[in-house]
Amino acid sequence: MARxxxxxxxxxxxxxxxxxxxxxxxxxxxxxxxxxxxxxxxxSLSPSLFDxxxxxxxxQEVNSRSNYPRYFMNSVxxxxxxxxxxxxxxxxxxxxxxxxxxxxxxxxxxxxxxxxMLPPVGVLIPIYLIFRDWGMLDSRTGLVIVLTMVNLxxxxxxxxxxxxxxxxxxxxxxxxDGAGLKSEILYVLTPMALPGIASTLLLNVILxxxxxxxxxxxxxxxxxxxxxxxxxxxSPEGLFYAKLSAASTMAIAPVLILGWFSQKQLVRxxxxxxxx
Amino acid sequence: xxxTHSRTAGKAMLxxxxxxxxxxxxxxxAMTLYFSFLHYNLLTPGTSFAGIANYQYFLTDPAFFEALGxxxxxxxxxxxxxxxGGTLLALLLDQPMFGQGIVRLLFIAPxxxxxxxxxxxxxxxxMNPTNGLFAWLANTLGATPIDFLGHHPLASxxxxxxxxxxxxxxxxxxxxxxxxxxxQIEAAEMDGASAVSRFFHIIVPHLxxxxxxxxxxxxxxxxxxxxxILVTTNGGPGYASTNIPYLVYxxxxxxxxxxxxxxxxxxAVVLANIVAIFLMRMVxxxxxx
Numbered sequence: 285m286a287r288x289x290x291x292x293x294x295x296x297x298x299x300x301x302x303x304x305x306x307x308x309x310x311x312x313x314x315x316x317x318x319x320x321x322x323x324x325x326x327x328s329l330s331p332s333l334f335d336x337x338x339x340x341x342x343x344q345e346v347n348s349r350s351n352y353p354r355y356f357m358n359s360v361x362x363x364x365x366x367x368x369x370x371x372x373x374x375x376x377x378x379x380x381x382x383x384x385x386x387x388x389x390x391x392x393x394x395x396x397x398x399x400x401m402l403p404p405v406g407v408l409i410p411i412y413l414i415f416r417d418w419g420m421l422d423s424r425t426g427l428v429i430v431l432t433m434v435n436l437x438x439x440x441x442x443x444x445x446x447x448x449x450x451x452x453x454x455x456x457x458x459x460x461d462g463a464g465l466k467s468e469i470l471y472v473l474t475p476m477a478l479p480g481i482a483s484t485l486l487l488n489v490i491l492x493x494x495x496x497x498x499x500x501x502x503x504x505x506x507x508x509x510x511x512x513x514x515x516x517x518x519s520p521e522g523l524f525y526a527k528l529s530a531a532s533t534m535a536i537a538p539v540l541i542l543g544w545f546s547q548k549q550l551v552r553x554x555x556x557x558x559x560x
Numbered sequence: 561x562x563x564t565h566s567r568t569a570g571k572a573m574l575x576x577x578x579x580x581x582x583x584x585x586x587x588x589x590a591m592t593l594y595f596s597f598l599h600y601n602l603l604t605p606g607t608s609f610a611g612i613a614n615y616q617y618f619l620t621d622p623a624f625f626e627a628l629g630x631x632x633x634x635x636x637x638x639x640x641x642x643x644x645g646g647t648l649l650a651l652l653l654d655q656p657m658f659g660q661g662i663v664r665l666l667f668i669a670p671x672x673x674x675x676x677x678x679x680x681x682x683x684x685x686x687m688n689p690t691n692g693l694f695a696w697l698a699n700t701l702g703a704t705p706i707d708f709l710g711h712h713p714l715a716s717x718x719x720x721x722x723x724x725x726x727x728x729x730x731x732x733x734x735x736x737x738x739x740x741x742x743x744q745i746e747a748a749e750m751d752g753a754s755a756v757s758r759f760f761h762i763i764v765p766h767l768x769x770x771x772x773x774x775x776x777x778x779x780x781x782x783x784x785x786x787x788x789i790l791v792t793t794n795g796g797p798g799y800a801s802t803n804i805p806y807l808v809y810x811x812x813x814x815x816x817x818x819x820x821x822x823x824x825x826x827x828a829v830v831l832a833n834i835v836a837i838f839l840m841r842m843v844x845x846x847x848x849x
Contacts, residue, residue, distance in 0.1 A: 289655075289656050293655075293656075294655075294656050294657055294658065295658075297652070297655040297656060297657040298657040298658045298659065300652060301652050301653055301655070301657050301660075301663050302659070302663055304649060304652065304667075305662075305663040305666035305667055306666065308666060308667055308669075308670060308723070308726070308727070309666040309667075309669050309670075311670070311678075311681055311682065311685075311686065311723070312669055312670065312673060314681075314685065314693065315677075315681050315685065318685065327691050373576050373577050373580060374577055376573035376574070376576070376577075377573060377574045377576070377577035377578070379573060380569070380570035380571070380573040380574045381570075381574060383566075383570070384566050384567055384569070384570030386567070386570075392574070392578065394840060396577075396581060397840075398836055398840060399581055399584075399585050400780050401780060401832050401833065401835070401836035401839075402585060402589070402829060402832065403783060403784050403804075403805060403825075403828045403829060403832045404784055404786075404805065405784070405804070405805045405808040405809060405824070405825045405828050406588075406589060406592055406825040406826065406828055406829040406832075407584075407585075407588035407589060407592060407825070408808065408809070408812060408813075408821075408825060409591070409592055409595060409812050409818055409821055409822050409825060410587070410588035410589075410591035410592055410595070411588055412812075412813065413591075413818070414588075433580065433581065433584040436577065436580070436581055436584075437581065440577060465565075465566070465569065490672060493674065494672070494673075494674040494675060496674065496675045496676055496786060496787030497784060497786045497787065497805075500676075500786070500787060500790060501809070501813065510674065511674055511675070511676045511787070512676075514674065514676040514677050514680060515676045515680075515787070515790065515791055517680055518680060518683075518790075518791045523684065523691075525684060525685055525691070528680060528681075528684065528685075529681075529685075532677040532680065532681060535674060535677055536672065536673045536674060536677055539672045539673075539674070540669060540672045540673070542672075543668070543669075543671065543672035544665050544668070544669075544672075547664070547665070547668050547731065550668075550731070551731060551732055551735045554728075554732075554777060555732055555770070555773045555777070556773075558769060558770075558773050559732055559735050559736050559769065559770045559773055
């Protein structure tokens with residue numbers, strides 16, 4: 285597959301690609317670097333690359349002063365909770381569409397995707413008022429429910445594309461051997477579907493972790509996740525570059541690492557298997 | 561393969577998702593539609609029928625046209641930058657090189673950064689006219705620093721959002737490019753096709769499907785850009801960087817005008833549907849189910 289190229293050409297490619305890569309990654313790199321500077325060095329008018337006094341004081345201060353762990357826990361609960369709830373609803377649905385398709389399946393799938401086209405502001409006011417009347421504003425339960433519904437179409441689509449690649453012949457063989465629906469699902473399908481379910485879970489945790497519209501609108505303090513915590517730095521606290529950087533680094537690190545691990549599945553998952 | 565038994569089970573398994581999604585869509589949407597015909601402000605008690613007054617007010621407000629233009633500029637601008645840039649970067653990354661895996665990780669990283677972080681980091685550490693890195697760069701080069709968010713708010717937001725979505729486009733297009741049969745390229749090369757014509761006649765058609773997906777997914781998210789605006793400019797100065805979602809948010813949750821905000825919400829839904837019909841046609845053609 286790989287074509288023969290000269291070493292020179294390969295070196296030039298490497299240089300150009302790395303230059304662009306570093307350029308694109310630079311804002312993240314700079315944020316991480318700044319998080320280890322003192323506030324004075326961070327805001328200095330002649331920034332230094334590595335020759336500064338490395339310090340952890342920003343991390344300590346962010347942790348102690350603003351109850352960072354609570355925001356972090358809110359993020360974890362909301363992202364994981366909405367993903368699990370979504371999977372509970374979506375797995376059976378995707379399953380039945382992949383294995384017992386009907387004439388309506390195509391229509392249902394496209395309709396589900398079209399609900400993602402509904403701009404959140406179209407339903408913002410009723411959700412806000414319902415939440416207010418039911419005392420669900422600024423509650424984790426409320427956010428888990430909203431984010432489940434927001435990401436449900438994506439979860440169904442991802443699972444559907446993964447499930448559809450499980451060959452039907454295996455099911456028929458199991459049936460011939462006398463497997464009932466229950467053992468068919470439990471012992472034949474589940475093991476084959478697990479990798480797809482795992483990637484869906486991973487990608488949806490990432491989407492829910494970063495979801496900003498609903499978390500910013502529906503929470504204030506109690507249930508506020510990291511998106512809200514970071515937004516609270518917008519002014520005038522944002523001028524504390526080092527602390528902002530430390531908070532940002534802690535907010536993005538888990539998802540950045542998850543994302544790097546799942547980048548291959550990301551392509552398949554987010555394009556519904558249309559691009560391989 | 562399917563029996564009556566399994567069909568019944570299939571329906572039972574599918575219905576919770578369909579019913580919940582239907583309720584999630586139709587109940588609030590019906591309420592928004594209903595509110596949009598009422599005089600309804602959370603600060604004043606009571607409601608009364610307004611007819612189409614809210615729509616009249618919203619649609620004739622100069623802010624609406626500005627927000628509509630901004631929404632289209634953000635979607636269009638970011639799409640052009642990410643699709644063109646993504647194609648070029650994918651072309652670059654597809655070449656043989658050392659450490660391709662690590663470069664890929666560098667490229668994809670911005671996609672995983674939460675929007676509020678992206679917005680704040682760019683606003684403060686890069687675009688700030690006195691302490692930002694761009695200002696330092698300008699000063700070092702002997703130029704005058706630009707007040708990005710103050711004087712070019714919309715362009716700055718397009719730039720920030722493009723940084724966020726360029727990795728996504730690059731990754732998808734790169735994946736598609738790697739599935740291109742290299743023999744086809746080699747054959748074209750032997751036949752004397754230039755690099756440019758190889759690009760336009762072989763690579764671009766091959767990428768069409770992936771490009772469709774990129775445009776579809778990004779449009780869904782770009783139509784609803786919110787956090788980046790809230791954190792950087794608050795829609796200002798004036799309405800210079802307000803898009804439709806942000807305008808509706810301001811009207812309903814900052815001015816407590818439920819009726820007016822609802823009318824705006826319905827307008828946003830109608831606009832998104834126009835885009836959606838067009839996009840779903842494209843997807844219907846390009847995705848085989």
